[in-house]
Structures are given as C-alpha cells and as structure tokens.
Amino acid sequence: MARAFLFVLDSFGIGGAADAERYGDAGSNTFGHIAQACAEGRADREGLRKGPLLVPNMVSLGLGRAAHTATGFRFDSSAGAVLASAFHGAAQEISSGKDTPSGHWEIAGLPVRFDWGYFPDTVPAFPAELTEAMISEGNVPGILGNCHAPGTEIIERFGEEHIRTGKPICYTSVDSVLQIAAHEVHFGLERLYEFCKTVRRLVDPLKIGRVIARPFLGETSATFERTYNRHDYAVPPPEPTLLDRLTARGSRVIAVGKIGDIFAHRGISEVRKAPGNMAMFDKALGAMDEAGDGDLVFANFVDFDTEFGHRRDVAGYAAALEAFDRRLPEALAKLRPGDLLILTADHGNDPTWRGTDHTRERIPVIGTAPGLTGGDIGLRATFADIGETVAEHLALAQGRHGTSFHATIGGHA
DSSP: OOEEEEEEETTOOOSOOTTGGGGTOTTOOHHHHHHHHHHTTTTOBTTTBOSSOOOHHHHHTTHHHHHHHHHOOOOTTTTSOOOTTEEEEEEOOOSSSSSHHHHHHHHTTOOOOSOOOOOOSSSSOSOHHHHHHHHHHHTOSOOEEEEEOOHHHHHHHHHHHHHHHOOOEEEEOSSSEEEEEEEIIIIIHHHHHHHHHHHHHHHGGGTOOEEEEEEEEOSSTTTOEEOSOOEEEEOOOSSOOHHHHHHHTTOOEEEESTHHHHTTTTTOSEEEOOSSHHHHHHHHHHHHHHOOTTOEEEEEETHIIIIIITTTOHHHHHHHHHHHHHHHHHHHTTOOTTEEEEEEOSSBOOTTSSSSSOBOOOEEEEEEOTTSOOEEEEEESOTHHHHHHHHHHTTOOOOSSOOOOTTTTTSOO
16 A cells, blocks of 8 residues: 655745745744744743744654754754654755745646746736726726735725725735635625636736635624635646646545645645644545545645734744644554655745745655655755655656655655
8 A cells, every 4th residue: 555645834944945045035944933932932822822832743753853954953842752764854946936836836746947927016016908807807897906915904904995896806925926805795705716717817928826816704894804715726737747647547636725726626636625724634634544545645734824924923823833733643643554644845934034925945844654764865956856756655657857765765665
C-alpha cells in the first residue's frame, strides 16, 4: 500500500528566501517571528493562549531543524526527540511571485516561469476598459473600491454603500488577484459567483492569477463579516502537474479546502470543503480513511493566511498553529506502512511584518513515512522536489521539474 498525504499550512513560511530582498521581504520569517513573540510574551491573549509557542508534534517531525536549515534560527523547543521515520528540511521557491498559485503549482511539480500580471497601487487600480467591461458584461450598475486594500477594511469602508447601490466591491493587492466582495443576501451568492466568472474571462489577457469571490454578511460596517463561501477562480496550470499525472493513470486526488480552486479543478477527483481549519482537518482525516493504493490527499489549511497572516494577528496565528499541532497525532495514527505524510507551506505571511501581504520565504518540508528511515533532506532548490518525491513514492515516472528526495529518506518501503 503506497498512499500520500500532502498538508499545506497556508502561509507558514520559515524565512531565509535567497531572493527576499527583491520582494521587499528580507528578514521576514513567519515561524521565527511568531516563536519569538510568544517567547517574549507578545503573543499572549486572555482566553486564547499564553507563553512560549507549543507545537511538540511538528517539532517531533523536525520543524525546529527545518527552521535551522532555512535561516539558522534555533527554536527553543527544538531539542525534543525527532521521530525515527521523520524527515526534515526546507525548500526555496523559484517561481515568480509569492502567492498561492505559484506556491501550490510548484509544490505539485510545476514552477511558474512566466510573470503574472499585477494591478498598480493607484486609484483607480484597474484599466478603464476593464472596468467598463466588468460593468457592462457583468450587468452591474458600477463597481466600488477599484484600489489596493485589505479585504476586511474595504468591506467596512464600502459595505453599506454596496448594499444601497448593488455595486460589487472590487479590489486587489500586491498579488496577482482581483477580489470581489459582495453581500450574500442583498447581492446574492450565486450572482457573485457568476460575476466572478465573467471577470475571470476578462482578466485572462492580463495574466491575472486569481479572481476571488469574497462573500460577506451583516448590515452595518460594525457587523460585516466574511463568510466561508469564498471561491477562487484561477488560471489553469499551463502544463500537467502531479495531480494531472496521478488522475491520468487512474489514481484519485482528493482535494481538501481550496486546492481544487487553485488548480482550476484540473487533476482533481473530488473536492471536500469545510469552514475553518479544524473542520478542514476533519475532512482531511476522512479522506485519509478513504484513500486507496496510489491515491493522494492534498489539503490546504487556509486560516493561517486569511484569518491571521493578512490580519497581522500574531496571537491568533500562534493559537492556530497550536490547535493544528494538537490534532496532528490523529493524522499520524492513520498512517500505514507505505504511506507518506508531508507538511509544508506555499509562501510566508509574517504577522509581524509591515503591510498586510504575503512574504517571500522558504518553506518547511517535514513529515514521516512509516517503514522509511527519514532524516535530513537539507535545503531543496525548488518546491517541485516535494511533488517529485510524492510522484516517486506513488510509482509515477519522473516529471520535468524538481528532484525527488525519496532515496534520501530511505527509498521504497
């Protein structure tokens, strides 16, 4: 029995990207800075958490050692024993950008070698011809926003006007995205999705990576709250990924969370979603139970990014890591000889950093494979090494990008 489980802790970077300065992120370190804040009492919050960061289960898979590989950072709790079958290391991104599609596609064996399109940090941010087409082809009375902005802030600013006028709130960021916020009831959830599909088509020539539906509820700026009915409309990968290769040979790829959206539902056998990291963990555990020989469960835990990284909430991020870590033994208990479990990330989002955007960082590559020897996989030159390792484990032919580290951790069980 050979199965693979790939869990992405969305935005859980570990610093040290060689090209971070190019992105204005030299010195950013999501894990390191959260750990330091916790150790210094700066991540204490009454009723939520207190004290040093406690993630003993990820430490047992080599998280502390992975962080040291990435930057030389020594996590105070990293002296604990590492599981005999655990492996640990870090990976450098070679794709353009520091956003979700770039990171996930590269993890799945397809680095992004082209440049994404971006909207300038001006008001208006969108070209006039795009705005006119969005209004006419999307059948809306106009748009609000048309600028760079954090999602919660722009809903507070324009939400009431949106309800009065029916104009969707359209905004962007330093990532290759066009986000559209609209009220689930007053505007309509399905209408929002249809509008996003229209906009997706309109921005294709601009090479915009994602159009994101951001539905919300509430009646006033004080009560607005985004819901879990987010939907991402991504550009399809330009060539086959690990997911395509698996489904083409008849294996199942079970996507948990927003994985299906990220890959434009290519190479996906089924999608399972739920609101929040813990509900998503339940879905992942269920998928582990059902996965068969040659199958992949690919899960994304998005709350780290959307709820805490972008909101620069250090205490919230720390508490979310600790909550995830407490559940990790449930996943480890489901592993059988021949299985492979990898925990990783797609980029950084340092909650101590300036601004509210992603940060260019290396990512942890930690995990375990019962029956293999584990060990230090070092610093990988590309995220694609993860995908190629999964491919080799599941007996796929080698892909075009990346180098498997399967032999380093003990070869086939």
